[in-house]
Amino acid sequence: MIPRALTPAAFAGRGAGAVIESFVGETMGTVWSLHAVAPPAGVIEGVQAAFNHVIGQMSQWEPESDLSRFNRAPAGEWCVIPPEFASVVAAGQEIGRISHGAFSLAVGELSEAWGFGASGPADTVSAIAALKPGGIDFDPDSRRIRRHKGALLDLSGIAKGYGVDLAADWLLAQSVRHFLLEVGGELRGEGIRPDGQPWWVDVELPPSWSGASWRLALHDLSVATSGDYRRGVEIDGKRYSHSFDPRSGRPIANGVRSVTVVHRSCMMADGWATALTVLGAECGIALAEEQDIAACILANGREHVSCAWRAMLD
Template sequence: MGTSWSLQAVAPPAGTGGGVQAALDRVVAQMSQWQAVSDLSRFNRAPPGEWHGIPAEFAEVVAAGIDIGTASGGAFSLAMGELSEAWGFGAAGPVDTLPDFMVPSDGGIDLDRDARRIRRSKGALLDLSGIAKGYGVDLAADWLLANGVRHFLIEVGGELRGEGIRPDGHPWWVDVEVPPSWAGAGWRIALHDLSIATSGDYRRGLAVDGQHYSHSFDPRTGRPIANGVRSVTVVHRRCMMADGWATALTVLGADAAIALADEKELAACVLANGREYVSRAWREMLG
């Protein structure tokens, strides 16, 4: 996934690190766009229109991504691989000029949930970078719980999940990162059987002729977002859902993001246009 992971755990048994690494390796082997032999890469190289069977973990992530895309009115899409590559955010590496085309994908990703298989339309390349990292956190956390590790904080590339409590009886406290030069302070969140993910425009991007372009795309236009959103943080039981929803809400913009978060009962905080916007579920967490 092109990032690191860390684990704080109470009384972990021998082999815990290896078990976590194996879980994350499984995600990479299935869903990495940077590994030429991954299931995802082989699927993207295959002719469009053909059905391909996929592992259960892969299918779970695709299903969640499709559901978030539908619920957000198309603000989240799994068919963004071609755009990611053209803008220098994919496996081919950075670019120093703007791409020739800036239109949305003319295809999509179909999932046959019962048969656990997928196919892509012409022009669509599968890209799970907006959700797979969060799933990696969940898969590793599930392995830890299944192997008797009840109290831990696991982090993969800035996405976190906390289970149980620390040895001193306190919850796993984490500080929400704020964008550079942001005037306000970030939140401190207690992750007690919860996950948190943040999507921000300051982490990656493309700068051409003094203009910064976000690495977050609006699937409906095929353009990098320019809606004033600096970051979105979502707290959820599952890190996969926090990760995917943080991406979708970033695309929607502050007002629409909070309205949808309230509708879906998501705990979300949006930093945009010099202001902080929080959803009803986020405010309820404060009580």
């Protein structure tokens, strides 16, 4: 799969003798990697600082993060949040609105209760099956946010993608035009390799999936995959997905094995992959068509792709 167009800037700053340098680190409970053409000194520190910035604002595992402090604030109390935090909340609210509630940032109480948060594994389903997520109010102009009773923020369905974008923006500001950046399976590719090839990446398939993997050319594009095989929890001998349907308050059971979304923004790819996972194959692809989203959904032994995804095959 290739982008619909190559930008003229793709070939700028790519000398014949340019080499790719590679770096790795840890963040957000996973590993990050960077492959960059002629990066400046201090690139590791700069990329890591961007990720640390996201953790300091949006991690539910850091007790003194802005998110954790907000979740400890009384329900109904307005709190002012930093600009980066506000950008993620605004994007999440928009995805939630367009998906008719299939995506929500206010599922923190659910993720904690089911054992996916900082509190650790759950012991029984009976005490948590009736939980329903509350809501949040957000004023983007003043960057104020407040939570309703029963609502806790959880940005795990979108913040990792935002972290990729923030680090990518830092690299671009340092005049690094050609690179591939990954955080735990969320990727963004800018420019091209020194040999003129784009950044080719293979889409991760669920275990035991019989179909062939897609190979994507990430040229000024991002890709995110949400899959039920990555995380789950076993309670009373039954395995539950880590993805919740905010409308029911329950882990999904719709046959979706994975959803991959290609988008200019890694944050949006991340958030939409989560939303389409909740919607399921038919409703998810229908919404992807409506929103011109390049998406591939693997569900119930079949592959479902949107028109925008197919357009990248031409």
